[in-house]
Amino acid sequence: MTHVLDGPVSRDHAFWIARSVARTLGLDLTAALADGRLTRSGYAALVARCETCPVAGACQRWLAQPAVPDTARPVAGCANAADFAALAR
DSSP, rough: OOOOOSOOOOOOHHHHHHHHHHTTTTTTTHHHHTSSOOOOHHHHHHHHHHHHHHHHHHHHHHSSSOOOOOOOOOOOOOTTTHHHHHHOO
């Protein structure tokens, strides 16, 4: 079982949380970078917000579910919810 960290996490851990949440929401951050919908600084900002987000543990528990519904939304309080929604448009 993976250890879940509540509160702030390391930059590396935050990178994987942001990437995994995006993927679960049907977003491909690499493709968003390639097609210009996301800048490198925008990507770094996503990761930085995950790094200091107080609900990082809730995101990890959400990601650990066996199946996330197709209508998935980030957990309540997600620091990147608005950015993920904008990328989904």
